Amino acid sequence: MSSKKSSNASKPGSVQIKNSNGRLQIVFSHPVTNEAGEIKTKRFYLSTKHDDTPLGRQQASIIAAKIQRDIDYGEFDATLAKYKPTASLKTVTPSSRSTTPTQDLEKLWEQYTQFKKPQISPSTYAVDYRKYRNHITSLPTKNLDDAVAIRDYLIANLTPNAAKRTLTNINACCNWAMKSKLIESNPFQEMAKDIQIPKSETTEYKINPFTPEERDAIIKAFDESKLYSYYAPLVKILFFTGCRPSEAIALQWKHINDKYITFEQAITISSKGLAVKNGLKTQSQRRFPVNNQLLEILLSIKYENNNPDDFIFKSKKGGIVDFGDFLNHAWKGYKNHRGKQIDGIVTKLVKQGVVSEYRKPYQCRHTFITLCLEADIDAKDIGKWVGNSPEVIYKHYAGSKPNLEVPEL
Secondary structure, eight states: OHHHHHHHHTSBTOOEEEEETTEEEEEEEEEEEOTTSOEEEEEEEEEEEEESSHHHHHHHHHHHHHHHHHHHTTOOOTTOGGGSHHHHSTTTSOOSSOOOGGGBHHHHHHHHHHHHGGGSOHHIIIIIIHHHHHHHHTOSOOBGGGHHHHHHHHHHHSOHHHHHHHHHHHHHHHHHHHHTTSOSOOTTTTTGGGOOOOHHHHGGGSOOOOOHHHHHHHHHHHHHOTTTGGGHHHHHHHHHHOOOHHHHTTOBGGGBOSSEEEEOEEEEEETTEEEEEESOSSSSOEEEEOOHHHHHHHHHHOOTTOOTTSBSSBOTTSSBOOHHHIIIIIISEEEOTTSOEEEOHHHHHHHTTSSSSOOOTTHHHHHHHHHHHHTTOOHHHHHHHHTOOHHHIIIIIGGGOTTOOOOOO
């Protein structure tokens, strides 16, 4: 075990905090150029002048995050001058001026979210705002005077995308606090703009539709599954209407007739669990024409005694479908309590070579829209069906249309 620790500590760019005779010391290795012009890996030791206490560790973490950030961005100061406590910890060393409660970012965030709560959806409050609150809670310092250190800590401990989103929301919080006369200035102004998002983090939302053969294989696998066949009608509706998952699982029998499916509500996550929210993402409602294919799917799961308020798609226990559970069990898979990977249906198909690569369920929507374009359906009509503008269809989907040729005019 000790040899492994030694190996990790000597890894260039791996910044560590160690106890040296009761005081905290930052230790790391980094390449430097010696007097002969040779590049050698040098071991650096920086005393933080902090005792090994929870508070001391918080203060040391700020310095370590700043060093790690500079190493990652190629801005490391080999003299260590900018990292020494006298220079870098002026903002975190208690001053003679007392810190007022409104200088505490965590308290400001709590006030800000209470202000925003009536104006945002329950899912935004319960999911997104809670996520940012957790990031703020984990900060080694919440003092607004330490804004730069907070930024560096977020960059060092989150992905660039998550750090940028968190700083964007902290900035909005502080702008509100300024207008509310709680603080005099916003130290986070425009910090998020400086964070560049790598392409690898933006590809998650790339339109990458399934082929018709892949779609049919996924549907067939759900139909034949001993564990998840009850999800098959839901998967079919996602593929054959292009609706959003939250819209599909919110459908009730009162939204269905032999001509149209009326989408007018969505399932969201609230502080009390799953909840129905009236209205859709971009409109109050929309109607989707029912063709023979859809009618057959709906009739296969409709019973004579269905109540109009019954949800069409139900969980195994008969409640509202938890789409996260569907994704992480039936679709993708999960690790059981023993740590063994249990593959979901799509993951299995990828390993079998039937599906070219793993994609999330939202690609069902992209698949429907893309196949409609390939069938030469007008973007205005597709937009009406799926709740997008023609501009969005042209901008995001037309460019993905394969085998597109310039016509001879």
